[in-house]
Amino acid sequence: MQKLNTIKRVKLAAVTFLTVISFACLRAEQTAANREQEQPRRTLEFVPVTAPLETRAGTDDGAAFAIQFLGSTHGSLEPCG
Amino acid sequence: MGGLARRVSYEKLFKEKVGGIPVLVVDSGNSFASEGNVHGALRPDVRVKDGWILKSYDDFKVDIINVASPDLRYVSTLLAKPESSSRATAQPALKRLISANTTSDSASAMSLPPFILRDLPARNAGAKPVRVAFVGLTEPSQAMPRGFKINDAVETARRIVPEARKQADVIIVLGYLKAETASRLATQVDGIDAIIASNSQSDGAYFTPPLTVGQTLILFTPYETRMLGELRAYREASGKYSLRTRFITLDETFPNDAAATQLATSALEAEEGTRSQSKKTLEGWLETSRSAKPADGAVAAYASSRACAQCHQTQYIHWANSGHAHATDKLPPRWVEFETSCLNCHATGQRTDATGKVELARLQSVQCEQCHGPGGEHVQKPGKGYGLISNAQALCITCHTMEASPKFDFQSAWAKIKH
Numbered sequence: 001m002q003k004l005n006t007i008k009r010v011k012l013a014a015v016t017f018l019t020v021i022s023f024a025c026l027r028a029e030q031t032a033a034n035r036e037q038e039q040p041r042r043t044l045e046f047v048p049v050t051a052p053l054e055t056r057a058g059t060d061d062g063a064a065f066a067i068q069f070l071g072s073t074h075g076s077l078e079p080c081g
Numbered sequence: 082m083g084g085l086a087r088r089v090s091y092e093k094l095f096k097e098k099v100g101g102i103p104v105l106v107v108d109s110g111n112s113f114a115s116e117g118n119v120h121g122a123l124r125p126d127v128r129v130k131d132g133w134i135l136k137s138y139d140d141f142k143v144d145i146i147n148v149a150s151p152d153l154r155y156v157s158t159l160l161a162k163p164e165s166s167s168r169a170t171a172q173p174a175l176k177r178l179i180s181a182n183t184t185s186d187s188a189s190a191m192s193l194p195p196f197i198l199r200d201l202p203a204r205n206a207g208a209k210p211v212r213v214a215f216v217g218l219t220e221p222s223q224a225m226p227r228g229f230k231i232n233d234a235v236e237t238a239r240r241i242v243p244e245a246r247k248q249a250d251v252i253i254v255l256g257y258l259k260a261e262t263a264s265r266l267a268t269q270v271d272g273i274d275a276i277i278a279s280n281s282q283s284d285g286a287y288f289t290p291p292l293t294v295g296q297t298l299i300l301f302t303p304y305e306t307r308m309l310g311e312l313r314a315y316r317e318a319s320g321k322y323s324l325r326t327r328f329i330t331l332d333e334t335f336p337n338d339a340a341a342t343q344l345a346t347s348a349l350e351a352e353e354g355t356r357s358q359s360k361k362t363l364e365g366w367l368e369t370s371r372s373a374k375p376a377d378g379a380v381a382a383y384a385s386s387r388a389c390a391q392c393h394q395t396q397y398i399h400w401a402n403s404g405h406a407h408a409t410d411k412l413p414p415r416w417v418e419f420e421t422s423c424l425n426c427h428a429t430g431q432r433t434d435a436t437g438k439v440e441l442a443r444l445q446s447v448q449c450e451q452c453h454g455p456g457g458e459h460v461q462k463p464g465k466g467y468g469l470i471s472n473a474q475a476l477c478i479t480c481h482t483m484e485a486s487p488k489f490d491f492q493s494a495w496a497k498i499k500h
Contacts, residue, residue, distance in 0.1 A: 044291060045327045049334065056091070056329055057098040063313035064211055064322065065201040066104045067253065068095070070088065070309060071147075071279030071302035075114025075130050077137060077345040079084025079337070080305065 083307040085345055086337035089141050091309055091329055093338065102313070103201040103211075106142065109279040109302050110149030110219060110257040113156065118418035119411075120485045121224050123154050125420045126355040131155040133348035138174035141341055145197055145215045148180040149257030149279060150222035150231055157190070157226040165191040179217030179255070182237035187228040193217070195237075196245045211314075211322075214249035216241055216273075218256040218266075227484065234262055238270045246272045251314065251322055253277060260289065260301070267294035275300060275312060275324060291326055298324050307331060356417055363412060363419040370409075370428065370445045382455040383430045386448040389456065392463065396449075396500040403498055405447035426480035430455065452476060 047056045095104065113131045118124050123131070138146060148156050159168055159175060169175040181195030195217065200210040218238060221231035238254065245252055251274050256263065258278040266276060275298040281287055287304030300310060311327040386406075390397035400406055408427045412419060421439060424431045428442035429451040450456045453468030470476055474491045481489040 043325050045325070047327055047329045049330050049332050053094070053334055054098065057095040058327060060099045060101050061313070062204075062315060063102050063325075064204060064316045065213070065314050066095075066102050067213075067277075067312040067314075068092065068104060068106045068309055069109060069255075069277045069300070069302055069312065070106070070143075070306040071109035071111060071255075071257075071277070072281050072304055073083070073108075073112045073306050075112065075127070075134055076083075076305060077085045077133065077341075077348050079087055079331070079333075080307075 267297035
């Protein structure tokens with residue numbers, strides 16, 4: 001009987017241990033995901049063509065300045081398609 | 082995608098939505114048209130088109146314009162002194178052109194600045210403005226205008242970037258550069274914060290992703306600016322700037338700005354007008370030169386080779402079998418390249434008087450009198466002394482220039498036509 005109780009205790013301890021580990025891992029993943037979301041800026045952004053026009057200039061995110069750049073237009077002023 | 086009218090529309094949206102961010106617009110180069118004629122000079126319609134491109138840089142301001150080697154075909158025509166200073170007054174965009182590694186061996190050509198500094202207002206009250214230096218670099222190209230040379234981009238940057246760095250908080254290279262040259266610059270030249278390179282050559286690969294090499298961010302302008310690039314800089318606590326890049330596709334959902342559309346339409350009309358004028362002028366000249374006759378009773382200054390043949394039959398036959406006898410035949414298939422200056426060497430008797438007024442050639446192809454001089458009086462009163470040429474080589478190379486006849490060899494050419 002005592003032996004049976006010991007086995008039950010060991011099983012309970014193991015399940016508790018695994019549960020704690022799983023929660024800890026999940027928590028760590030969530031924290032990393034949150035950190036990612038909290039990043040104020042991504043270094044590269046493609047403004048989606050599906051985005052409403054008025055949102056395509058983005059937001060004033062505190063940038064000190066912006067440089068808009070173009071090139072390789074080969075003398076064309078015309079839109080192509 | 083792309084196009085001036087959509088770009089201007091985005092710039093207006095930017096101003097409206099995030100107008101507090103100080104902004105500059107820059108062009109990394111390869112932005113003028115460069116289609117040349119058979120001799121390598123810009124075609125007349127292309128010159129007109131490029132004039133409109135330059136105008137667009139003033140009407141819809143582009144703050145810094147890097148001169149790529151293909152752009153030199155047009156830009157070199159604007160740098161000739163002394164007109165260059167008056168041109169720059171009329172078209173201020175000329176003062177915003179840069180190139181650190183383009184040099185001219187001619188003292189008569191204005192040189193381009195290697196870099197330009199721009200101050201952007203600080204966003205915090207009382208803080209110093211941000212000073213940005215833009216350094217211009219280009220790869221060489223095969224067809225360079227005479228007298229211009231492209232020096233090694235990395236070697237030049239090693240010399241110029243430290244000089245710019247002393248005066249600026251941020252260094253940005255604008256370059257017409259291959260990806261590997263941009264990487265070498267980032268690796269071998271300290272102090273460059275970002276390289277913005279025009280290197281896209283085809284529709285198939287119109288976007289090259291940015292990359293970071295060492296401390297330098299390398300960006301590539303998408304082919305034909307189908308996407309507008311936007312680099313945003315953030316001042317960190319350390320005083321350095323971190324960079325973020327956005328790409329905005331200039332698709333049809335962007336409204337076309339009305340004023341920019343008007344400019345693009347006028348440019349297209351001017352270009353097409355130039356082509357029709359070239360065709361009309363050539364056809365008109367072919368018609369009149371076929372039936373060129375002097376006024377009644379007048380002695381024609383030019384008599385034509387047929388008149389020469391009356392006495393100089395051997396020479397006439399020799400000439401009739403030469404390329405000179407068919408020099409005008411080259412013009413009609415290339416009517417789009419035609420301008421009256423073609424007749425200086427593809428016809429006979431074109432003259433420019435002291436005031437610069439051009440009297441168009443009266444005879445087709447390169448006839449006897451193109452080299453020997455007007456023979457009308459000689460035909461009337463034949464005698465010795467007419468048509469002697471003291472220096473044949475000097476005469477030949479007035480038309481057979483390095484540009485027009487790169488393979489021309491006087492000795493072998495003379496052997497063929499000697500008479």
